[in-house]
Amino acid sequence: MKAHFISDSVYCLHADVQTDELFEGIWPIPDGVSLNSYIVKGEKIALIDLVRDWIGAPQQLEAALSSVNLKFSDIDYLILNHLEPDHTGWLAEFRKLNPRAEVIATAKGINLVKSFYKIETGLRAVKDGDTLDLGAGKVLSFFETPNLHWPETMVTWDAQSGSLFTCDAFGSFGALGERVFDDEFNEKEHAFFEAETLRYYADIISSFSIFVDRAIQKLAGLDIKCVAPSHGIVWRKDPKEIIGRYKTYASWARGPAKKEIALIWGSMYGMTKTGLDALIRGIEKEGVPYSIRRVPDENVSWVLADAWKSSGIVIAMPTYEYAIFPPMAYVLDIFRRKHVFGKKVLRIGSWGWVGGAKKEYDATVEGLKWDSIESYEWAGSPTAEDLAALEAKGRELAQLIKKQP
Ligand SMILES: Cc1cc2nc3c(=O)[nH]c(=O)nc-3n(C[C@H](O)[C@H](O)[C@H](O)COP(=O)(O)O)c2cc1C
Ligand SMILES: [Fe+2]
Ligand SMILES: [Fe+2]
Numbered sequence: 001m002k003a004h005f006i007s008d009s010v011y012c013l014h015a016d017v018q019t020d021e022l023f024e025g026i027w028p029i030p031d032g033v034s035l036n037s038y039i040v041k042g043e044k045i046a047l048i049d050l051v052r053d054w055i056g057a058p059q060q061l062e063a064a065l066s067s068v069n070l071k072f073s074d075i076d077y078l079i080l081n082h083l084e085p086d087h088t089g090w091l092a093e094f095r096k097l098n099p100r101a102e103v104i105a106t107a108k109g110i111n112l113v114k115s116f117y118k119i120e121t122g123l124r125a126v127k128d129g130d131t132l133d134l135g136a137g138k139v140l141s142f143f144e145t146p147n148l149h150w151p152e153t154m155v156t157w158d159a160q161s162g163s164l165f166t167c168d169a170f171g172s173f174g175a176l177g178e179r180v181f182d183d184e185f186n187e188k189e190h191a192f193f194e195a196e197t198l199r200y201y202a203d204i205i206s207s208f209s210i211f212v213d214r215a216i217q218k219l220a221g222l223d224i225k226c227v228a229p230s231h232g233i234v235w236r237k238d239p240k241e242i243i244g245r246y247k248t249y250a251s252w253a254r255g256p257a258k259k260e261i262a263l264i265w266g267s268m269y270g271m272t273k274t275g276l277d278a279l280i281r282g283i284e285k286e287g288v289p290y291s292i293r294r295v296p297d298e299n300v301s302w303v304l305a306d307a308w309k310s311s312g313i314v315i316a317m318p319t320y321e322y323a324i325f326p327p328m329a330y331v332l333d334i335f336r337r338k339h340v341f342g343k344k345v346l347r348i349g350s351w352g353w354v355g356g357a358k359k360e361y362d363a364t365v366e367g368l369k370w371d372s373i374e375s376y377e378w379a380g381s382p383t384a385e386d387l388a389a390l391e392a393k394g395r396e397l398a399q400l401i402k403k404q405p
Helices: 057-066 091-097 107-117 187-218 239-254 271-286 300-309 326-337 357-368 384-403
Strands: 004-007 010-017 033-041 045-048 077-079 102-106 123-126 131-135 138-144 154-158 163-167 226-229 258-265 290-294 310-316 344-351 376-379
Touching: 004 226, 010 057, 033 057, 033 138, 033 163, 033 226, 045 131, 077 131, 091 107, 102 107, 102 138, 107 123, 187 239, 187 300, 226 239, 239 300, 258 271, 258 300, 258 384, 271 290, 271 310, 271 344, 271 384, 290 300, 290 310, 300 310, 300 326, 310 326, 310 384, 326 357, 344 357, 344 384, 376 384
Parallel strands: 045 077, 077 102, 102 123, 163 226, 258 290, 258 310, 310 344, 344 376
Antiparallel strands: 004 010, 010 033, 033 045, 131 138, 138 154, 154 163
């Protein structure tokens, strides 16, 4: 990988990670993820965000540095906007190569440097509005943006080039390859990254949507020419685009999202699926777009992304041992943790002996602030009457979605 020129004295370096390993131990990244770092040069040299020793990432970073004639030992300041190990895991090794570089983070970030890496010296805590003068007219500023998505997070601002280094905020899944800038990708590639940005947001950021709003408001006064996150595309042509996307995703935490329905289903022997097919006919008659995911076959990462973007949700599952079909219990638990709130929801399902899913389901979703339509259950395979009722339920939900603002 080579370094990419952003502006005089500012470069993006990135490592692409392609692995079957899950991101954060939970989220699949079949198309990889990029770990972006940045170099800002004055008389002194700052490196913004590091990598983890993960599938050759440090070696890729080293190669990118050497493409601008730099070595790790040339770095004077290592700025850590966020202490999650995807951006810091290689810190101890970096320290061995360069014991003199000062490590800069918020006070909470410095505490994490100490506890994660047992490093006690050469650390500088910065707070909101503090600056770092690199000489030759380059001055970096720091703004605390807490809970994006950890308590210690901050962004770094280079006023001279108008570059905002945001670490996880405004980031995305998906490896970049040889290109990093928004104007270098075609429409199809942008569609891919848009889907991966939504999935990244839903998986990683969604619980902290209120802090996304706060950060965007706080940074509104800056004349941002380049949004430079530490995962995914660097936005130099249209930085407002990615900020706008995050703003929209954050707004979906408060209620209405897209006029779409996310159908999430699980079934042991297909009886619930037959009922769902009738419900889908109702939705189709109303012309409301929908997505469909089966659990546990499809990973909750995509289920969550679909649910996040949709105003309507259908949960279709049978009763299993007097309770919820277990993979759906996991989905609902993730929805609670990730604040999938304010949705219009319908639950349907088949049972064999006496049911039981409904009782556990009703108790489970109580905390989700959902606007639920009366659920529909049936015994065994659905009768013609059940199918007609399910189609009507599908229409009812679709009409509600169409009517919302
Ligand atoms: C492992 C297992 C556990 C089940 N537990 C219950 C139960 O507790 N209560 C009930 O009414 N039916 C129970 N059933 C029956 C199913 O809910 C019933 O067959 C239903 O129609 C299955 O729908 P499906 O074809 O969509 O999987 C169970 C079935 C299986 C295979
Ligand atoms: Fe993170
Ligand atoms: Fe990250």
